[in-house]
Amino acid sequence: MPATIRDVARASGVHISTVSRTFSAPHLVNPETRSRVLACAEHLGYRPNRAARALITGRTHNIGLMVADIANPFFPPLIKAAESQARHRDYHIFVTDTNEDPAVEEELVHALAKQVDGLLLCSPRMSNDLIQQLSREVPLVVVNRHVTGLPSVVMDVGQGARLAIEHLSGLGHRDIALLGGPRGSWTNREIRRAAGNAARAVGATLTVLGPNPPTEDGGLAMAEQVQRSGVTAVLAYNDLMAIGLIERLDSLGVRVPSDISVVGIDDIALSRLTRPKLTTVATPTAAAGRAAVDMLLAHDPSSPRGRSIAGDGRRTTAQVTLQTELVIRDSTGPGPHRPADPGDAAAAAPDGVAS
Amino acid sequence: MPATIRDVARASGVHISTVSRTFSAPHLVNPETRSRVLACAEHLGYRPNRAARALITGRTHNIGLMVADIANPFFPPLIKAAESQARHRDYHIFVTDTNEDPAVEEELVHALAKQVDGLLLCSPRMSNDLIQQLSREVPLVVVNRHVTGLPSVVMDVGQGARLAIEHLSGLGHRDIALLGGPRGSWTNREIRRAAGNAARAVGATLTVLGPNPPTEDGGLAMAEQVQRSGVTAVLAYNDLMAIGLIERLDSLGVRVPSDISVVGIDDIALSRLTRPKLTTVATPTAAAGRAAVDMLLAHDPSSPRGRSIAGDGRRTTAQVTLQTELVIRDSTGPGPHRPADPGDAAAAAPDGVAS
DNA sequence: CTGAAAGCGCTAACAA
DNA sequence: TTGTTAGCGCTTTCAG
Numbered sequence: 001m002p003a004t005i006r007d008v009a010r011a012s013g014v015h016i017s018t019v020s021r022t023f024s025a026p027h028l029v030n031p032e033t034r035s036r037v038l039a040c041a042e043h044l045g046y047r048p049n050r051a052a053r054a055l056i057t058g059r060t061h062n063i064g065l066m067v068a069d070i071a072n073p074f075f076p077p078l079i080k081a082a083e084s085q086a087r088h089r090d091y092h093i094f095v096t097d098t099n100e101d102p103a104v105e106e107e108l109v110h111a112l113a114k115q116v117d118g119l120l121l122c123s124p125r126m127s128n129d130l131i132q133q134l135s136r137e138v139p140l141v142v143v144n145r146h147v148t149g150l151p152s153v154v155m156d157v158g159q160g161a162r163l164a165i166e167h168l169s170g171l172g173h174r175d176i177a178l179l180g181g182p183r184g185s186w187t188n189r190e191i192r193r194a195a196g197n198a199a200r201a202v203g204a205t206l207t208v209l210g211p212n213p214p215t216e217d218g219g220l221a222m223a224e225q226v227q228r229s230g231v232t233a234v235l236a237y238n239d240l241m242a243i244g245l246i247e248r249l250d251s252l253g254v255r256v257p258s259d260i261s262v263v264g265i266d267d268i269a270l271s272r273l274t275r276p277k278l279t280t281v282a283t284p285t286a287a288a289g290r291a292a293v294d295m296l297l298a299h300d301p302s303s304p305r306g307r308s309i310a311g312d313g314r315r316t317t318a319q320v321t322l323q324t325e326l327v328i329r330d331s332t333g334p335g336p337h338r339p340a341d342p343g344d345a346a347a348a349a350p351d352g353v354a355s
Numbered sequence: 356m357p358a359t360i361r362d363v364a365r366a367s368g369v370h371i372s373t374v375s376r377t378f379s380a381p382h383l384v385n386p387e388t389r390s391r392v393l394a395c396a397e398h399l400g401y402r403p404n405r406a407a408r409a410l411i412t413g414r415t416h417n418i419g420l421m422v423a424d425i426a427n428p429f430f431p432p433l434i435k436a437a438e439s440q441a442r443h444r445d446y447h448i449f450v451t452d453t454n455e456d457p458a459v460e461e462e463l464v465h466a467l468a469k470q471v472d473g474l475l476l477c478s479p480r481m482s483n484d485l486i487q488q489l490s491r492e493v494p495l496v497v498v499n500r501h502v503t504g505l506p507s508v509v510m511d512v513g514q515g516a517r518l519a520i521e522h523l524s525g526l527g528h529r530d531i532a533l534l535g536g537p538r539g540s541w542t543n544r545e546i547r548r549a550a551g552n553a554a555r556a557v558g559a560t561l562t563v564l565g566p567n568p569p570t571e572d573g574g575l576a577m578a579e580q581v582q583r584s585g586v587t588a589v590l591a592y593n594d595l596m597a598i599g600l601i602e603r604l605d606s607l608g609v610r611v612p613s614d615i616s617v618v619g620i621d622d623i624a625l626s627r628l629t630r631p632k633l634t635t636v637a638t639p640t641a642a643a644g645r646a647a648v649d650m651l652l653a654h655d656p657s658s659p660r661g662r663s664i665a666g667d668g669r670r671t672t673a674q675v676t677l678q679t680e681l682v683i684r685d686s687t688g689p690g691p692h693r694p695a696d697p698g699d700a701a702a703a704a705p706d707g708v709a710s
Numbered sequence: 711c712t713g714a715a716a717g718c719g720c721t722a723a724c725a726a
Numbered sequence: 727t728t729g730t731t732a733g734c735g736c737t738t739t740c741a742g
Contacts (some may be wrong), residue, residue: 052735275630
């Protein structure tokens with residue numbers, strides 16, 4: 001049986017409220033009493049029961065983290081960073097996998113609401129309306145998406161997509177395909193918008209292919225269509241799709257980058273290990289995990305369920321946008337239309353970074 | 356403000372204990388009353404507060420899952436499967452990352468003990484003694500390791516290592532290196548033992564190199580030593596190390612599999628995507644995650660903190676061993692000593708499975 | 711600075 | 727079948 005506050009009180013000869021104060025408001029208790037209580041607690045292996053404490057304080061010291069697919073290599077670094085950040089602030093993290101299913105997402109928010117001080121929704125597939133509505137039940141921070149009125153952390157994939165298109169254009173590519181991601185993905189819309197604008201600016205044509213599942217298979221399945229489309233370069237919604245695409249192109253006899261250049265997005269660990277190594281847009285996933293936790297815990301400590309309040313009493317809705325970078329590796333090479341200055345992007349050092 | 360049991364009682368004109376029964380023992384309440392209560396609950400968006408319930412029942416309906424490194428691709432499929440299994444049994448999962456640090460592990464067990472009904476320790480680095488001692492505080496299930504008296508789920512990596520050595524021997528390799536994993540890893544000892552025995556049985560010499568960190572870098576760092584050692588084949592502690600090794604060997608001008616054959620262990624998703632595709636021992640990680648959750652929840656429901664009890668009242672300590680298989684891909688090829696029957700393993704179909 | 715008392719949301723005997 | 731009562735482990739007024 002684990003020791004309770006009563007055991008400690010009895011052992012140290014004080015009332016339970018004094019033991020309570022020793023842990024939750026140490027400055028209110030006489031140093032001598034305090035050290036005696038602490039000694040007894042230590043000896044009995046006592047730890048305050050957080051659930052009981054939560055019942056009365058309203059703060060659980062738990063956080064929920066919802067991701068679409070734990071096995072998607074994009075998420076583990078984010079989860080790891082969030083868990084670490086939370087733990088250092090004395091919080092524990094519930095991790096849940098929604099299988100890209102909006103219905104599961106909603107149910108999970110309800111199920112976890114009472115057990116956490118807030119929820120991190122990573123790349124949620126629910127509608128904006130629903131997310132806003134759910135945010136009345138429990139504080140929410142949204143990652144990889146903008147939802148009006150809610151704090152969010154996004155990676156600037158738009159900028160990344162632009163850099164990718166400019167890189168390809170600089171290499172002499174004018175016919176580029178965009179391998180789209182899942183329908184309803186904010187990231188996908190962002191990439192599409194930015195890539196479209198960038199292509200227009202550099203005078204390239206952009207063919208959008210999709211939507212597709214954001215997986216290796218999603219890329220595999222599109223290889224023939226890419227081949228038929230006659231493009232000389234592809235920007236994929238993420239690295240996994242890019243890798244699947246390259247894989248299948250290879251078995252179709254299409255070489256990367258000599259026949260077709262491919263750029264991914266995310267810079268998952270894997271992208272450094274494939275042959276050819278993948279040119280990709282690096283997104284700072286670990287930083288996003290930390291930032292999301294920080295935003296959630298930035299609430300006024302005295303108002304358990306409140307939103308961040310600015311000094312003048314107005315609500316502030318923080319939006320963090322993290323920069324992305326283009327990492328040039330081996331899956332992109334010269335295209336049919338040589339650029340004005342041949343010594344430009346094409347000559348960039350391998351594994352170089354352009355931002 | 357979330358609705359409490361009292362709100363529902365008031366709205367439906369019954370006592371709170373009737374509302375309580377409606378949710379935790381529906382058969383004890385009149386069907387008409389029940390549906391009225393349910394309707395009110397639904398209308399108010401009421402959900403029982405699990406923390407409050409746990410306080411009195413002793414069951415939190417939470418599980419803790421401790422892994423050494425979330426970002427290690429071996430773990431995500433296990434976490435995903437465990438989370439899914441737990442959720443379908445109405446449990447939530449705390450996920451924590453210990454950074455391969457035994458001290459963090461111990462602290463985390465204490466910290467989570469009161470908040471969970473049990474803990475899954477995946478590849479823990481703590482001593483057996485400590486684990487046994489901690490198991491008196493909270494039910495523990497150990498994954499990837501045997502601890503006397505505790506339920507455990509292990510993959511039969513010994514069998515896998517034997518298959519790998521036999522495969523290499525069958526290809527004509529007689530000088531084989533074993534790239535060891537981290538010190539203190541049960542899996543590592545098991546591989547080493549089985550590989551040693553198998554090598555002896557087939558008349559090959561086994562050079563053990565290590566210990567090494569279980570990462571890509573761990574493999575990278577050993578490439579030169581492998582080259583110098585003069586072996587023609589390598590069995591690595593895991594796929595990550597195998598991939599790192601191949602990577603560096605390649606840049607040293609050593610080709611895989613023509614110069615050196617390499618076998619990994621785990622069959623992470625990545626191993627299918629590298630060039631050459633990795634021959635490896637597949638470990639059923641998802642099955643392990645599910646099995647571990649099942650073992651933890653297999654306790655007698657009436658004894659919140661008890662161990663599994665056999666019919667005759669004796670304790671049973673379940674040990675699940677999951678089979679592994681050899682997946683032959685492209686990183687292994689013929690060695691200098693041709694086998695007796697050339698049409699044997701060397702001719703196995705690509706991506707074939709031998710078990 | 712410390713104790714007494716009330717109560718967080720809920721379940722579990724026990725009566726009625 | 728339902729209500730009453732006590733209390734899980736803890737924090738938080740309010741007195742003293």
